Amino acid sequence: MAGVWVYAELADGGPATTALELLTKARDLGEEVSAVALGAGATEAAGPLGEHGAARVFAGDDAVFDDHLAGPRVEALHRLVQEHSPSLILFATSYDSRDVAGRLQARTASTLMSNAADVPSIDRARTAIFGGSKLVDVRLAGPEPRLVLVRPKSFEPQPSGGTAEVVPVPADVPDEAKAARVVERHEEEASGPKLEDAPVVIAGGRGLQEAGNFELLQELAGAIGNAAVGATRAVVDAGWVPYNMQVGQTGVTVKPDLYIAIGISGATQHLVGMRESKRIVAINKDPDAPIFRVADLGVVGDALKILPAVAEKIRAG
Numbered sequence: 001m002a003g004v005w006v007y008a009e010l011a012d013g014g015p016a017t018t019a020l021e022l023l024t025k026a027r028d029l030g031e032e033v034s035a036v037a038l039g040a041g042a043t044e045a046a047g048p049l050g051e052h053g054a055a056r057v058f059a060g061d062d063a064v065f066d067d068h069l070a071g072p073r074v075e076a077l078h079r080l081v082q083e084h085s086p087s088l089i090l091f092a093t094s095y096d097s098r099d100v101a102g103r104l105q106a107r108t109a110s111t112l113m114s115n116a117a118d119v120p121s122i123d124r125a126r127t128a129i130f131g132g133s134k135l136v137d138v139r140l141a142g143p144e145p146r147l148v149l150v151r152p153k154s155f156e157p158q159p160s161g162g163t164a165e166v167v168p169v170p171a172d173v174p175d176e177a178k179a180a181r182v183v184e185r186h187e188e189e190a191s192g193p194k195l196e197d198a199p200v201v202i203a204g205g206r207g208l209q210e211a212g213n214f215e216l217l218q219e220l221a222g223a224i225g226n227a228a229v230g231a232t233r234a235v236v237d238a239g240w241v242p243y244n245m246q247v248g249q250t251g252v253t254v255k256p257d258l259y260i261a262i263g264i265s266g267a268t269q270h271l272v273g274m275r276e277s278k279r280i281v282a283i284n285k286d287p288d289a290p291i292f293r294v295a296d297l298g299v300v301g302d303a304l305k306i307l308p309a310v311a312e313k314i315r316a317g
């Protein structure tokens with residue numbers, strides 16, 4: 001049976017937001033939609049997955065899917081593919097799903113398209129090229145199922161109000177798929193909202209001059225409240241802040257209500273990860289900086305002087 005499938009990652013006891021985004025898109029493609037959820041909480045996730053458009057959820061709750069790297073999940077997914085022959089499988093662009101999609105492609109020899117920003121039809125995917133300055137539609141040829149890795153935040157998750165039939169996935173996985181075992185999990189300590197979910201993102205670039213000045217951004221985030229701090233690749237590469245703070249083509253895509261770009265030139269690779277923010281404020285001492293072309297409000301000046309004054313003003317109410 002053909003159909004569009006979503007490989008639904010699980011997070012914090014429920015489906016990841018990216019799974020709901022992909023289902024919202026999948027139900028526009030005119031085929032029956034199913035989701036595959038493997039790991040603790042998979043069966044319970046069928047509720048929200050159904051509400052977002054999955055008619056069927058293949059759910060495997062067994063610990064084997066969490067205790068190993070992608071091997072057991074790929075094994076189970078490949079068996080389901082052989083049994084049900086979907087036309088298209090959508091994955092989120094994340095470390096985990098990239099691993100699963102790549103390994104599945106090695107077994108199916110079908111087309112794997114990465115970094116998609118949209119899926120206009122069952123045999124097409126849209127992606128940005130030339131550093132995000134051009135969008136192209138790519139025709140997905142070759143044997144089914146076509147596999148597409150879609151950038152997070154490409155679609156707004158919208159419930160459609162359905163319920164899903166749950167199809168249990170057996171956990172009998174051969175030993176060779178269990179070769180790599182997860183021995184430890186480390187949660188990055190974080191205060192405040194996640195970069196991807198924050199309604200306000202304050203991002204800094206090389207214009208902040210040195211790593212210590214990111215403290216000014218943290219202070220501003222604290223003064224505003226419910227805000228996360230992001231960065232450009234230039235400062236991540238310089239080791240000023242960790243990689244998980246990078247916004248852009250090779251980092252996180254954000255679409256907050258407000259994006260404040262501080263000391264950021266506005267390279268296309270950065271813009272591609274933030275240009276769809278609802279409002280953009282830029283502070284840069286160069287009046288010709290490209291970031292001003294996408295900004296709703298531009299402030300020309302020295303960020304190191306402006307930032308403390310703004311934080312002070314906000315705190316004073």
Ligand SMILES: Cc1cc2nc3c(=O)[nH]c(=O)nc-3n(C[C@H](O)[C@H](O)[C@H](O)COP(=O)(O)OP(=O)(O)OC[C@H]3O[C@@H](n4cnc5c(N)ncnc54)[C@H](O)[C@@H]3O)c2cc1C
Pocket residue numbers: 204205206207208209231232233234235246247248249250251262263264265266267268269270273283284285286289301302303304
């Ligand atoms: C394949 C590829 C992928 C990439 N992916 C990404 C990505 O995901 N994300 C990303 O961000 N980049 C990415 N890049 C890098 C990108 O091309 C730029 O090099 C980078 O975004 C520049 O970072 P920046 O704006 O911090 O630094 P710069 O371009 O050096 O800009 C610094 C800005 O600070 C301003 N400034 C200086 N002093 C002050 C001050 N005191 N007050 C106010 N303003 C000041 C300057 O006028 C300047 O505009 C990628 C590049 C490639 C080739």
